[in-house]
Amino acid sequence: MPSSVMPTSSLGAGQEPPVAVSTIGLRKSYGDKLVLDGIDLRIPTGTVFALLGPNGAGKTTVVKILSTLITADAASGDIRVGGHDLAADPQAVRAAIGVTGQFSAVDGLITGEENMLLMADLHHLSKREGRRTAAELLERFDLVEAASRPASTYSGGMKRRLDIAMTLVGNPRIIFLDEPTTGLDPRSRHNMWQIIRELVSGGVTVFLTTQYLDEADELADRIAVLNDGKIAAEGTADELKRLIPGGHIRLRFDDPSAYQSAAVALREVTLTQALSAARPGGAFNDDALSLQIPSDGSQRELRSILDWLDAAGIEADELTVHTPDLDDVFFALTGDTTVPHQSKETVR
Numbered sequence: 618m619p620s621s622v623m624p625t626s627s628l629g630a631g632q633e634p635p636v637a638v639s640t641i642g643l644r645k646s647y648g649d650k651l652v653l654d655g656i657d658l659r660i661p662t663g664t665v666f667a668l669l670g671p672n673g674a675g676k677t678t679v680v681k682i683l684s685t686l687i688t689a690d691a692a693s694g695d696i697r698v699g700g701h702d703l704a705a706d707p708q709a710v711r712a713a714i715g716v717t718g719q720f721s722a723v724d725g726l727i728t729g730e731e732n733m734l735l736m737a738d739l740h741h742l743s744k745r746e747g748r749r750t751a752a753e754l755l756e757r758f759d760l761v762e763a764a765s766r767p768a769s770t771y772s773g774g775m776k777r778r779l780d781i782a783m784t785l786v787g788n789p790r791i792i793f794l795d796e797p798t799t800g801l802d803p804r805s806r807h808n809m810w811q812i813i814r815e816l817v818s819g820g821v822t823v824f825l826t827t828q829y830l831d832e833a834d835e836l837a838d839r840i841a842v843l844n845d846g847k848i849a850a851e852g853t854a855d856e857l858k859r860l861i862p863g864g865h866i867r868l869r870f871d872d873p874s875a876y877q878s879a880a881v882a883l884r885e886v887t888l889t890q891a892l893s894a895a896r897p898g899g900a901f902n903d904d905a906l907s908l909q910i911p912s913d914g915s916q917r918e919l920r921s922i923l924d925w926l927d928a929a930g931i932e933a934d935e936l937t938v939h940t941p942d943l944d945d946v947f948f949a950l951t952g953d954t955t956v957p958h959q960s961k962e963t964v965r
């Protein structure tokens with residue numbers, strides 16, 4: 618059962634971090650259209666969780682439910698945010714969370730600073746405390762120079778930063794970021810990633826939805842792929858990449874004769890099917906003096922391949938593990954056949 622939310626750094630060895638968000642059988646229909654068909658989530662405090670899915674999969678709907686903007690169907694199971702029962706105590710949930718993204722709280726008609734002070738008022742901070750908090754956050758988000766300009770004159774990146782700064786006025790321990798970097802240029806995206814990392818290192822839990830798989834790969838401790846109203850897969854980026862075929866170990870040789878004997882040894886294994894652990898069926902590239910052995914990239918499989926190489930007297934000059942990237946995982950899990958499969962290789 619989830620308990621109160623606190624930073625992971627205060628935990629003793631061997632203790633499980635408390636759960637920031639948990640859902641059991643989360644369901645949502647709009648009319649007779651079922652959008653979420655029983656979603657189970659368990660997000661430990663102080664981690665980044667990324668929800669991926671094709672357009673219209675229901676990511677924003679999940680965020681809206683968890684942030685109390687809309688209600689889940691009555692048939693849903695237990696839903697807790699910050700240790701509070703979402704259905705029974707939405708007010709306590711609201712006090713524990715911050716939300717930014719597609720529904721920005723920024724008012725373009727007033728200045729950045731006025732937006733911040735308004736937020737401080739909403740959180741019942743004293744005038745003095747409000748000014749101090751606003752100044753501190755404007756500084757932290759590099760908005761001091763722009764603070765006295767109407768927010769309508771801000772760039773997209775500045776508005777996103779102001780939006781997050783406003784969210785932080787209430788010191789939320791759980792933040793929902795719905796597509797936080799959509800439309801931002803690469804530098805602004807990287808700045809936003811840095812902001813998110815800093816929040817998490819301070820013990821904040823971040824629930825992120827994104828269209829950018831590299832963003833999930835970069836930031837998230839765990840990733841869930843939403844498809845057809847259900848979680849198609851959930852795990853770390855590496856766990857998800859291991860779910861689909863295409864991973865391999867590549868051995869490269871400087872010496873053509875070493876390459877030849879390794880290729881012969883691998884062909885023999887392939888022919889006799891003797892090497893079950895190392896998965897026979899390698900590929901050869903005579904020009905590059907390299908050969909590939911299919912592998913899921915797991916430690917166990919890597920060890921058995923290394924044992925086989927040792928036993929066969931093969932010493933490669935370079936060994937690299939290649940795993941499918943998150944794009945491959947996404948296309949495989951969401952059944953999107955409109956984008957051709959590309960053999961992108963990530964050297965891990």
Ligand SMILES: Nc1ncnc2c1ncn2[C@@H]1O[C@H](COP(=O)(O)OP(=O)(O)OP(=O)(O)O)[C@@H](O)[C@H]1O
Nearest residue numbers: 647648650652670671672673674675676677678679
């Ligand atoms: N208020 C609403 N009334 C009826 N249908 C809705 C409503 N809001 C969302 N939907 C439908 O629910 C489905 C999920 O929408 P949602 O916005 O949650 O998806 P999403 O995964 O966030 O999509 P995107 O990546 O395009 O933002 C879509 O088919 C959408 O048309």
